[in-house]
Each structure stands twice: as structure tokens, then as C-alpha cells.
Amino acid sequence: MATPAQLGLQNATSPIMEELIAFHDHALMIIFLISSLVLYIMSLMLTTKLTHTSTMNAQEIEMIWTILPAIILIMIALPSLRILYMTDEFIKPYLTLKAIGHQWYWSYEYSDYEDLAFDSYIMPTYFLEPGEFRLLEVDNRTTLPMEADIRMLVSSHDVLHSWAVPSLGVKTDAIPGRLNQITLASMRPGLFYGQCSEICGSNHSFMPIVLEFIYFQDFEVWAS
Amino acid sequence: PFKLLGILDIENIPCARDSVLYGSLGSVVAGFGHFLFTSRIRRSCDVGVGGFILVTLGCWFHCRYNYAKQKIQQRITRQGMKNKLLYEGTHLDPERKQNNRNSSN
Numbered sequence: 394m395a396t397p398a399q400l401g402l403q404n405a406t407s408p409i410m411e412e413l414i415a416f417h418d419h420a421l422m423i424i425f426l427i428s429s430l431v432l433y434i435m436s437l438m439l440t441t442k443l444t445h446t447s448t449m450n451a452q453e454i455e456m457i458w459t460i461l462p463a464i465i466l467i468m469i470a471l472p473s474l475r476i477l478y479m480t481d482e483f484i485k486p487y488l489t490l491k492a493i494g495h496q497w498y499w500s501y502e503y504s505d506y507e508d509l510a511f512d513s514y515i516m517p518t519y520f521l522e523p524g525e526f527r528l529l530e531v532d533n534r535t536t537l538p539m540e541a542d543i544r545m546l547v548s549s550h551d552v553l554h555s556w557a558v559p560s561l562g563v564k565t566d567a568i569p570g571r572l573n574q575i576t577l578a579s580m581r582p583g584l585f586y587g588q589c590s591e592i593c594g595s596n597h598s599f600m601p602i603v604l605e606f607i608y609f610q611d612f613e614v615w616a617s
Numbered sequence: 618p619f620k621l622l623g624i625l626d627i628e629n630i631p632c633a634r635d636s637v638l639y640g641s642l643g644s645v646v647a648g649f650g651h652f653l654f655t656s657r658i659r660r661s662c663d664v665g666v667g668g669f670i671l672v673t674l675g676c677w678f679h680c681r682y683n684y685a686k687q688k689i690q691q692r693i694t695r696q697g698m699k700n701k702l703l704y705e706g707t708h709l710d711p712e713r714k715q716n717n718r719n720s721s722n
Binding site: 401415418419421422424425426428429430432433437 | 621622624625626629630631633636659663666669670673674677681685
């Protein structure tokens with residue numbers, strides 16, 4: 394989960410999120426270098442005594458500042474597209490989980506198991522135990538096995554919601570009448586927090602998501 | 618965390634600190650070298666900034682490529698260690714299959 398005043402990305406839990414963090418670092422370095430160049434050029438413009446009021450054409454500089462940005466954009470686009478296609482890779486999921494958005498809670502259905510479905514409401518502040526997180530804890534956590542490919546089907550019962558878990562690199566819109574599919578995979582056990590990411594009414598900020606990834610054997614025991 | 622220009626977290630991003638340091642060194646070498654040969658101050662500053670960008674970018678790509686290779690090797694090693702623990706002594710142990718093949722030859 395995020396720490397107070399955190400600006401950067403959370404630590405990666407899934408391989409896709411690791412790739413996204415690497416891409417973010419790559420894009421940030423390019424942005425930093427471009428910003429340095431622009432700051433330098435601004436300082437040059439402020440300190441020059443030269444003026445040239447009759448520029449008619451400047452073929453060379455026009456070539457440079459057309460081709461160079463095109464190269465930069467290609468350098469950014471290629472890794473970006475690689476990750477995009479990686480998220481769409483066909484996988485054979487171990488488990489399918491449906492997450493349905495309601496105003497203002499999430500409900501989860503494990504269709505592979507009989508009678509395994511529950512609602513997940515926010516834990517009110519006055520019910521929190523010491524050490525639990527305000528506005529992030531829920532009454533029923535979504536338990537999943539780690540190191541397994543999980544197919545998530547996200548939809549909504551009423552208005553638009555969005556099922557997001559930043560440390561897994563997942564954000565999927567929950568649209569009424571539509572099923573959106575995404576693949577989850579966690580490399581480690583633990584609790585991973587997320588919040589609804591599409592404005593859905595007065596309690597939009599109060600419908601968090603908590604995923605609890607546990608070992609396979611423990612998951613089988615829990616599911617049964 | 619300290620961020621260069623308020624955006625680049627050089628403490629926590631792998632390879633960022635090394636790239637910026639090598640870039641600064643390259644910038645000083647290129648700019649100062651150009652000045653020594655031409656005595657043109659403004660043009661030397663331009664060369665210095667250009668050198669900074671090119672050297673930083675070059676170090677960045679080189680370091681990130683090696684970092685990615687290292688991470689993949691770490692992942693393979695970790696999986697190999699886990700598999701060895703799981704399968705050692707069982708009929709799925711690849712070392713056992715190898716030994717059987719050698720002894721039959």
C-alpha cells in the first residue's frame with residue numbers, strides 16, 4: 394500500500410508491474426534529459442545579446458527538431474507497446490474471479506467453487522484494530538493463491554466503477570453490462586490494497602479492495 | 618528522497634545515479650576539452666550540455682540492459698533453486714535422469 398505523502402509507484406508484486414516500473418524509470422530519464430536541455434536553452438536565450446529579426450528559413454534546425462523528437466517518441470513507444478502486448482498474452486488461468494462493483498462495495502464470486510461469493514465492504518474507522526489502515530481495510534478480504542495466473546472478470550451492477558490494485562499494476566473499468574478481463578499474478582504472499590478508481594457517487598472513496606495472496610495449499614483449505 | 622529537478626529519484630532508481638555521475642563527468646571533459654582547443658566559451662558550454670545528454674543516455678541504456686539481464690538470471694536461479702528443493706530425490710529430479718542416462722551408456 395502507499396505510505397503517507399508517497400508520490401512514486403508502489404513496490405511491484407506482479408511481473409507486469411515490474412516491467413511498468415522499469416518503463417516508468419526509462420521515460421523519466423528521457424523527460425529529465427529533455428527538461429535539462431530546455432532549461433539550458435532558456436538560460437541561453439536570457440543571456441544572449443544576439444538578435445535576428447529577419448529569419449526567412451532555417452532548414453537545418455527544422456530538420457533537427459523534427460527528427461530528434463520522432464526518434465525520442467520511437468524510443469518511448471517501443472517499450473510501451475511491448476508491455477501493452479505482454480498484458481494481452483494468452484494464459485491458462487488457474488482460477489477465475491468475478492469482481493462486481495456496486496454502490497458502494499465490491500462483490501466477489503469464485504465461479505470455480507460452489508457457493509463461494511461474498512461482499513466486501515469498507516471497515517468503518519471505529520471498528521479498526523490497532524495497526525489497521527483507515528479507509529483501506531475491508532470486512533471480507535479477497536483471498537487468492539500466489540504464483541498462479543488468475544483471470545479477473547470485472548463488471549458493475551449499477552454505475553461505472555474501476556477495480557484498481559496499484560502494486561499489481563491493475564486498473565480495470567467496471568462497466569454495467571460489460572465484462573472486462575484482466576490477468577493477475579502475484580510473486581509473493583501478503584496483503585495488497587487498492588481503491589475504486591472511477592467516480593461513482595458520494596462514497597466513491599469508501600469502497601476499497603484488499604487482496605490477500607496466500608500459499609496454494611492454504612488457499613485450497615480456505616476455498617473448501 | 619532527493620529528486621534531481623524535482624522528478625528524478627536518483628537514490629532509488631537503479632542505474633540513475635551512475636548515469637548522471639558519468640554524464641556529469643562526460644560533460645566536464647567534453648566542454649573543457651572543447652574550450653582548451655577553441656577558447657570559445659558559449660560553444661564549449663553547448664558541447665558540455667550535449668555531452669552530458671549523450672553520455673547519460675549511453676550509460677543509462679548500457680546499465681539498464683545489464684540490470685535487466687541480471688534480473689532474468691536471478692529469476693532463473695531462484696526458480697532453479699526452488700525446483701531442486703522440490704524435486705531432489707524424486708522421480709522428477711532431472712539430475713537423477715541424467716545419472717541414469719550416463720550409467721545406461
